[in-house]
Amino acid sequence: MARFFLFLGVLTLLSAPVVTDSTYAAENDNGDPELGARLYFQGLDSNGEPIKGLTRTDIPIDGSQLTCISCHRPSGMGSSEGGTYVPPITASYLFRERISDRRLRNQRFKEVYKERQGGEFYDDVRRGRLRPAYETPHDIAQALRDGLDTAGRTLNPVMPRYEISDEDAANLTAFLKSNYANYDRGVEENKIHMATIIAGDVPQENADAVSDLVETYADWINKAINVNLARPGFSTYYRSEFADSYRTWETAIWRLTGDPDTWGEQLARYYEEQPAFFVVGSIVEGDYSPIADFCDEKKMPCLLPVTNLPRLTDMENSFTLYFSRGLTLEAEALAIYLSEADMTDDIIQVHTSDVEGTKSAQAFSTHMAKLTKEPVNTFLVNKTDDLDETLAKALSEKPKSLIFWTGKESEKAVAALNNADLGETIIYMPSTGLKDIQASLSDDKQGAIRVTYPYDDPKNYHPESFRIRAWIGSRKLNVPDWNIILQTFYSLKISEFALSHLWVDYYGAYMIELTEHDIGVGFDPGPYPRLQLGPGQRFGSKGALIAQLADDPSNPSGIESISRWIIP
Amino acid sequence: MQMLLQSVMVRTFCRSALMALALLLPASLSAQTNDSHDEHQGHDMSRHMNPNSTASSHDSHAGHHNMTHNGKKVEMFDGELKANTNYKRTTSAYNVPNVTLRDQNGAVVELVDYLAEPGPVAMQFIFTSCATVCPVLSAGFAQSVTEMTTLDGDVRLLSISIDPEHDTPDRLNQYAKRYGAPDNWTFLTGTRNDIRTVIMAFDALFESDNKVYHRPYTYMRGEPGDDWVRIDGLMSKASLLEEYTYLVRRKSASSAH
Numbered sequence: 096m097a098r099f100f101l102f103l104g105v106l107t108l109l110s111a112p113v114v115t116d117s118t119y120a121a122e123n124d125n126g127d128p129e130l131g132a133r134l135y136f137q138g139l140d141s142n143g144e145p146i147k148g149l150t151r152t153d154i155p156i157d158g159s160q161l162t163c164i165s166c167h168r169p170s171g172m173g174s175s176e177g178g179t180y181v182p183p184i185t186a187s188y189l190f191r192e193r194i195s196d197r198r199l200r201n202q203r204f205k206e207v208y209k210e211r212q213g214g215e216f217y218d219d220v221r222r223g224r225l226r227p228a229y230e231t232p233h234d235i236a237q238a239l240r241d242g243l244d245t246a247g248r249t250l251n252p253v254m255p256r257y258e259i260s261d262e263d264a265a266n267l268t269a270f271l272k273s274n275y276a277n278y279d280r281g282v283e284e285n286k287i288h289m290a291t292i293i294a295g296d297v298p299q300e301n302a303d304a305v306s307d308l309v310e311t312y313a314d315w316i317n318k319a320i321n322v323n324l325a326r327p328g329f330s331t332y333y334r335s336e337f338a339d340s341y342r343t344w345e346t347a348i349w350r351l352t353g354d355p356d357t358w359g360e361q362l363a364r365y366y367e368e369q370p371a372f373f374v375v376g377s378i379v380e381g382d383y384s385p386i387a388d389f390c391d392e393k394k395m396p397c398l399l400p401v402t403n404l405p406r407l408t409d410m411e412n413s414f415t416l417y418f419s420r421g422l423t424l425e426a427e428a429l430a431i432y433l434s435e436a437d438m439t440d441d442i443i444q445v446h447t448s449d450v451e452g453t454k455s456a457q458a459f460s461t462h463m464a465k466l467t468k469e470p471v472n473t474f475l476v477n478k479t480d481d482l483d484e485t486l487a488k489a490l491s492e493k494p495k496s497l498i499f500w501t502g503k504e505s506e507k508a509v510a511a512l513n514n515a516d517l518g519e520t521i522i523y524m525p526s527t528g529l530k531d532i533q534a535s536l537s538d539d540k541q542g543a544i545r546v547t548y549p550y551d552d553p554k555n556y557h558p559e560s561f562r563i564r565a566w567i568g569s570r571k572l573n574v575p576d577w578n579i580i581l582q583t584f585y586s587l588k589i590s591e592f593a594l595s596h597l598w599v600d601y602y603g604a605y606m607i608e609l610t611e612h613d614i615g616v617g618f619d620p621g622p623y624p625r626l627q628l629g630p631g632q633r634f635g636s637k638g639a640l641i642a643q644l645a646d647d648p649s650n651p652s653g654i655e656s657i658s659r660w661i662i663p
Numbered sequence: 664m665q666m667l668l669q670s671v672m673v674r675t676f677c678r679s680a681l682m683a684l685a686l687l688l689p690a691s692l693s694a695q696t697n698d699s700h701d702e703h704q705g706h707d708m709s710r711h712m713n714p715n716s717t718a719s720s721h722d723s724h725a726g727h728h729n730m731t732h733n734g735k736k737v738e739m740f741d742g743e744l745k746a747n748t749n750y751k752r753t754t755s756a757y758n759v760p761n762v763t764l765r766d767q768n769g770a771v772v773e774l775v776d777y778l779a780e781p782g783p784v785a786m787q788f789i790f791t792s793c794a795t796v797c798p799v800l801s802a803g804f805a806q807s808v809t810e811m812t813t814l815d816g817d818v819r820l821l822s823i824s825i826d827p828e829h830d831t832p833d834r835l836n837q838y839a840k841r842y843g844a845p846d847n848w849t850f851l852t853g854t855r856n857d858i859r860t861v862i863m864a865f866d867a868l869f870e871s872d873n874k875v876y877h878r879p880y881t882y883m884r885g886e887p888g889d890d891w892v893r894i895d896g897l898m899s900k901a902s903l904l905e906e907y908t909y910l911v912r913r914k915s916a917s918s919a920h
Contacts, residue, residue, distance in 0.1 A: 150799050150802065151799060151803070151897055151898065151899040151900070152899045152901075153806075153899045153900045153901055154799065154802045154803050154806050154899065154900045155802075155806055156798070156799075156802045159841060160798050160801075160802055160841060160842065161798045161799070161802070165794050165795065165798060166794055166795045168794065174794055174795055174875075175875070176793065176794060176795040176796050176875045176876075177793075177795065177796035177797075177875070177876070177877055177878060177879045178796075178878060178879065179795050179796055179879075179897070181795055252749075252897075252899075253795070253799055253897055612873075612875055613873065616872065616873045625872075627826070627828065627829070627874075629790060629792035629793065629826055629829060629874065629875070630792045630793070630794040631792050632792050632829055637828040637829060638828065660854075662828050662831070
């Protein structure tokens with residue numbers, strides 16, 4: 096009987112009216128939401144000056160050091176850090192009366208987050224749950240200036256007391272009441288829409304492997320959700336407490352073809368047909384920038400795509416989280432390696448004309464110039480048929496080191512190496528060529544080859560990878576490339592984690608923040624070292640190795656590191 | 664109007680409830696709390712788990728006095744450390760690990776050598792992308808460094824990154840500029856392993872290897888070989904200066920003997 100009532104409670108909870116941020120949009124109290132946004136994100140008042148305040152009662156700070164976004168984060172959902180709890184201030188929390196109600200977020204915080212925190216932390220979590228709604232700019236001003244909430248309680252002294260004008264309080268109120276975080280696009284009552292982007296010249300077997308894995312994983316998640324929801328009173332690990340957050344995953348493959356300049360339009364058509372709340376497990380050949388731009392425009396989290404060319408501008412506010420900086424990282428790490436080994440003389444680089452080859456060569460030249468102040472002697476392969484000739488021309492100068500940025504042409508580049516007389520020259524190639532090197536480089540050339548390697552040292556152990564291999568094997572999924580499969584699985588796993596911690600607060604930025612907070616803590620399957628992020632960080636792995644081929648039967652990777660872990 | 668009335672009623676009710684709760688608190692509990700504190704009320708003076716921990720006892724001269732330092736007249740805090748429930752305080756000896764780090768200018772810093780230099784040191788663990796705790800820790804240093812230097816011109820401040828792979832010397836340099844760090848405030852980074860060694864040596868390990876769980880510690884010591892005072896909590900500037908002044912006063916008193 097008790098279970099029955101619990102189930103009734105769950106049903107009641109599921110049918111509770113949803114209050115979204117847009118509910119409050121009409122009541123803007125004459126403030127300017129755009130100036131409010133500038134105050135929130137940049138800490139600038141209506142005159143464009145940094146706001147000033149005091150934290151911990153007597154420590155002066157200004158908007159460049161500590162502003163709303165610092166602690167309450169871009170989503171407004173707050174954070175927890177170093178024993179300090181920062182509450183959510185989105186419209187649906189701030190402008191709503193807080194009553195004693197089991198459904199409210201802070202009541203259930205401890206059960207879902209399971210963070211080991213002190214009593215003071217949990218006191219803060221639950222403090223002030225009984226208070227009237229904030230309503231007017233005056234209420235906001237009172238909190239910001241005097242540190243008093245609407246019940247008259249004193250806010251945590253870490254919350255700065257700002258010198259803020261009535262105009263700024265009105266602007267901030269208008270901003271907070273707007274749906275600035277683009278709440279809940281792609282979320283329905285019982286399901287959540289996700290997309291997987293496959294873009295550019297991705298080999299068909301890789302594209303099929305990624306989409307099969309995504310769909311199989313979603314099916315696995317959905318079965319678990321349906322089993323749990325079909326059991327009245329299920330409560331292991333408090334799961335029944337969060338039934339309102341259970342939504343089945345609806346997958347979609349967004350296949351982008353043709354000129355990357357058209358990818359934005361293709362994405363817009365897919366999105367118009369069915370918005371996705373987030374993007375997971377993508378694989379992209381070529382410049383990822385058009386996709387990053389689209390994710391930002393829609394405030395849509397795009398988690399851990401497989402790409403060698405991430406967008407490297409406007410990173411802090413980007414809605415894409417990456418494994419690493421890809422080929423740019425590899426080029427910079429190589430420049431540092433050569434510099435540290437005092438091998439910066441007699442370097443020639445040869446690169447293909449595709450975007451991968453060109454960007455790698457640019458990154459290498461730029462970093463070498465920074466380290467040595469000298470330009471790099473560079474040879475461009477205008478078209479694929481010129482590979483042998485250009486390589487021979489470069490080698491005829493007998494450089495000590497030849498950097499060979501092979502782009503999409505690694506198979507033909509390896510064939511060209513097989514035909515070439517390398518002499519004493521050491522050839523450096525990117526990790527993207529490793530598969531072709533291992534498949535077809537002739538034995539007599541293997542000692543002359545080095546590769547840049549943005550993954551963990553092959554001798555390091557990642558026990559999770561074996562569990563994933565078992566998971567994949569038991570479902571008989573095709574694995575053309577383990578690195579791609581492990582990265583896609585990682586993307587799915589971290590999405591599952593973030594979604595379960597979003598609860599019912601479907602803000603894209605919050606999904607990013609949850610991932611920043613906990614990535615790498617409980618899951619480390621490789622091929623990268625344990626990933627780490629932080630607020631505003633976008634690359635989980637920061638370094639790369641230089642490796643050479645290894646003829647060791649006990650080392651299935653076939654390579655061994657010859658450098659330290661280089662972080663540019 | 665009805666909503667406003669409800670708001671007032673709720674506020675009134677909350678305050679009444681809080682007052683009633685306060686009145687219900689047993690007097691014995693309050694007395695017990697007072698008895699459990701020594702002259703440094705409110706500080707957790709419990710012995711640290713570190714086997715090198717040593718007992719610390721503070722002089723309890725009340726009031727303030729003036730002294731002259733480097734030709735400047737400064738007021739020294741000269742009394743009991745006041746009750747403070749916002750942070751905990753322990754005293755321990757730590758073995759400084761032999762690691763090579765880099766400062767915000769890219770220069771090599773041997774931590775052992777750095778901490779063997781005479782003069783007081785105040786130290787915090789931070790990371791530059793930290794959203795909540797580190798800005799307050801660093802702002803506390805930034806706002807106190809002038810007074811700290813006035814009290815003892817040899818003082819050095821140290822902020823060690825616990826996110827070394829992200830916090831390159833360039834990033835630390837930008838962070839230092841954001842807080843207007845003077846020359847005697849150094850920011851250090853290193854390899855992941857070396858930083859972990861330092862964190863463990865100062866017993867500042869955080870749960871799950873997740874830097875966002877790091878405690879807001881501030882460490883201070885008077886001279887090489889002295890025990891370290893470790894403060895756990897986000898302090899006001901007044902509290903930070905009070906702790907520091909106490910440390911410097913003890914140092915001055917012991918050197919006079």
